[in-house]
Structures are given as structure tokens and as C-alpha cells.
Amino acid sequence: MSDITAAPESEVDRHLPPIAWLSSLALGLVVIGGIIMASYAPRVAPLKFAIALLVAAMVLLLSAVGLLVRIPEFAWAKFLKVFKWSLLAYIVEAGMIEFAFVKDQMRGSSLLIVTLMLVVFATSVPVTIAFTTARYAEVGDG
């Protein structure tokens, strides 16, 4: 029989590092960077600020991943299952955005920065979704 219970706090409700916050902040920084790049189109945006945002976003995302892999007893099977499907969806989304920028003749370092921002975008959202799901799963859940 299926039932919904008010189960007591279990180890899946334990305190975990702020991984979802870090990956969401990384997303926020590349969204701001994307707005700056898009608001200058079709001109070339000033790249220094965009690069700074991109580097900060990468640091945050790598910190999230670093903290994630150090969690003992984590539902990795569930994480990877959710991550790979979300990643597929967000690669398609990022690909659409990249296509629009390439179609609009964005080239050179601007295109490289936008591409790297899209890599952060396509990775940070799946990390947030998969972590939020897997943190409530039992180890071994797939």
C-alpha cells in the first residue's frame, strides 16, 4: 500500500553544504553576463566585466561540484540519473541560444565568452535540480 507519512527526520534531511545556492548563484552571474552581452548586440559588448562575471560563475560552480563530491553517503545514482536527463534538456536550450548568436554574426572573443557562459548555464541548472532531488533520496536509490 502506498501512503504519505510525516516521517521523522531521517538522515536524508541532514544539513548539507549550500550546493544549490552556489550553482544558482553561478547561474545568476551568467544570466547577468548574458544580459550585458545581449544588450549591446549587434555591437560588441565591453568584455572585461563579462569575463569577470564568467570567471566568478565558474569558480562558484566548481566550488559547488567540489563540495558535492566530498559529501559522504550521498544518493549518487539518483543524482546522476536526474543530472544526465536535465543536462540533455539544457544542452538543447543552450544550443538554441548559441545558434541564435552565431546566426547573428557573433564571432571571436564575444562568441567564446557567450559559449562558456552557456556551458555554465547548461551545467549549473542540472546540478541544482539533481542535487535538490538527490538530497532527499536514500543512498542507493536510482
Place this chain on the structure above:
Amino acid sequence: MTDTVQVSKPIGDAGPLPDRPKIQIVPVRGLPIVALAMAFVVFAVASNNKWALMFCHVVGGGLWTAIDLFVGLILGPIMGRLSIPARAEFSARFMPKMVIIMPTVVTMNLAAGFQMARNLGNLTASSPNHTWLIASFCVVGVMVMIALGVLEPANVAVLHEMNKKVPNGDRIHRLMNQFIYTAGIIGVMQIATLVIMTRVASR
């Protein structure tokens, strides 16, 4: 609050629940429609066809705004007042649809909208619409962060929790509240989008 009392009470008190079918988190039958929509967006952007771009932008934007307003300001408060089992039952049918509908309409709207703005010259600094467009980018940016950072992870996590043999009512309640509150915030922000877009269209 009634909700709180019901959260801490196992549902077994009201009698056994029938076996629930496993929730399909991504409704596979909807994916061909998504693929068609995406292919049409690619066609619109690649061909710069004015009607196709306008269609994608207006249909995607209309649905996005209407769904956000309806879910955030009408459905959300109703869901918040339902008992946990009723909310779970409703969510099991409602949320998988949201998983594929929202990213699709958002992509249709934004991709076509950006291309149209570029073609119409609204992105150039000298355009009278430039400032309004930047404002709309900012509003969309905040909505994207809330939707992708909080709402969608909560949505997916609720569905996984409900697929467990023994779902945890407290956890579902917590995650559903995240969904409902963030949907409400996004609903309010959509009013700003309506103001900006009608302003741009009427210049």
C-alpha cells in the same frame, strides 16, 4: 493552520489510500510536440521569417505570461489551501506537464523575441525601445533565476518524492511551498513584462 495539522498526521488515519501509479516525471508523449515547437523556432530564427518569428514570440509569450499569472496568483493559493494528499494527487498530474510546457514556451518566446528585436532595430542604443528592452531582459533574468534555481528543482524533487513507496508529507509540503511561493513571485513579475511589452508594441 489546518494544513500544518494535516502535515503532521499520517494519512492512514483517514483510511488506506489506493495504490498510486508511478508518476512519469517527463511525459514522453509530449516530447514530439516539444520537438516540433523547437524545430519551428529554429526555422523562424534561421529564415528570419517575420510571421514565424512573430508567431513564436506572441504564442510563447502569451502562454508563458498567462500560465505564470494563473499558476502564481490563482492556482498556487488554491493549492496552498488543499490538504497534503489532495495537493499530492493534483501535483502528480499537473507538475509533469509543467516540466515540458514551461521550458518550451519560454524558449519559443525568448529566442524569437530576441531575433525580432534585432531585426526591428530595437536593440540599437538609439532606438526609443532600447531602454524598455533592457528592462525586459532584467525582468526575464530575475524570473529565470527564480524559475531555474528554485521552482523547477522543487518541482522535480516533489515528483521524485511522490514516486517513493512511502513519500514524506513534510518534505512534500516544504517543496510544494517553495513551488507555490516562487510561482507567485514570478506571476507578479509577469505583470511587469506585460507593461513593458505593451509599451514597446505601442511605440
